[in-house]
Amino acid sequence: MTDDAAATPTCLARPLPGPDDGGAGCAAARGVDGRPLHAAALKFFWGPMDCGKSTMALQMNYNHARQGRRGLVTTRIDRSLGPQVTTRIGLAHTAVEVTDELDLRALVRDTWAEGVRIDYLICDEASFYDVAHVEQMAELVDGYDVDVYAFGLATDFRSCLFPAARRLFELADEVARIQVEVLCWCGREGLLNARVVDGRVVREGAQVVIGDTVDTADVRYQVLCRRHYRSGDLGPRA
Numbered sequence: 001m002t003d004d005a006a007a008t009p010t011c012l013a014r015p016l017p018g019p020d021d022g023g024a025g026c027a028a029a030r031g032v033d034g035r036p037l038h039a040a041a042l043k044f045f046w047g048p049m050d051c052g053k054s055t056m057a058l059q060m061n062y063n064h065a066r067q068g069r070r071g072l073v074t075t076r077i078d079r080s081l082g083p084q085v086t087t088r089i090g091l092a093h094t095a096v097e098v099t100d101e102l103d104l105r106a107l108v109r110d111t112w113a114e115g116v117r118i119d120y121l122i123c124d125e126a127s128f129y130d131v132a133h134v135e136q137m138a139e140l141v142d143g144y145d146v147d148v149y150a151f152g153l154a155t156d157f158r159s160c161l162f163p164a165a166r167r168l169f170e171l172a173d174e175v176a177r178i179q180v181e182v183l184c185w186c187g188r189e190g191l192l193n194a195r196v197v198d199g200r201v202v203r204e205g206a207q208v209v210i211g212d213t214v215d216t217a218d219v220r221y222q223v224l225c226r227r228h229y230r231s232g233d234l235g236p237r238a
C-alpha cells in the first residue's frame with residue numbers, strides 16, 4: 001500500500017457515498033438502487049506494440065456500454081498526445097489523461113458526485129502509469145466494487161518490466177496475454193519492443209520516449225522475437 005492509501009480510511013467498511021445511495025454508505029446503496037453486488041475484478045491485458053491493445057480496450061468499453069454499464073476511459077502518453085485513446089486502425093475515444101497528480105479513486109468519486117455511477121474503468125497504456133495508480137486500481141476494485149481493465153506493454157525496450165506492469169502482474173485478479181499475433185520479420189511470434197536509433201537496436205536510454213515515432217524521425221520501435229531482439233537483427237528490410 002502507498003502511504004496515501006494507508007492514510008485514507010478504508011473504504012471497505014464505509015465507502016464514500018455514490019450519487020444514488022443517499023449518503024448511507026456501501027451496503028445500503030446496493031440495496032436502494034438495486035444494483036447487484038458483483039465480484040469486481042482487476043484484469044491486466046498485455047502484449048507488445050501493435051498487437052491491438054487500444055483496439056481491444058475500446059471494444060471492451062463498447063461491449064460494456066451496450067449492456068448499460070457506465071465507464072471511464074483513461075490513458076497516458078497516447079500516440080495522439082491528447083486526452084483520447086487512438087488506435088492504429090483508426091478508432092478513437094475521449095479519455096481522461098492520467099497525470100502524476102491524478103488519483104483514480106478521486107476521479108471515480110468526483111464522477112459519482114456528478115450523479116454518474118461508474119461501473120468500470122478502462123485504463124489504456126497502463127504500463128506508463130505510476131505504481132501508485134495501480135494501487136488505486138486495486139482499491140477501486142476491492143473498496144468501490146468498480147471493475148478495472150488495464151491494457152499495456154509488459155516490458156520496455158530493454159526487455160525489462162515497466163514498474164506499473166510489474167505491479168499489475170502482482171496484484172491483478174487476472175492477467176492475459178493478448179492473442180492478436182504480431183510477427184517478427186522472421187515469422188516468429190513478436191514478443192519484445194526494440195528501440196531502433198539510426199538503424200540500430202539500442203538498449204540504454206530513457207524508459208519512455210513519447211509519441212508515435214514509428215516510421216518517422218531517427219527513433220522508432222520494432223517488435224521482434226526474442227532471438228532477434230537478443231541478436232539485434234532487424235531483418236532484410238531494416
Ligand SMILES: [Zn+2]
Pocket residue numbers: 184185186187188224225226227228
Ligand atoms: Zn525473429
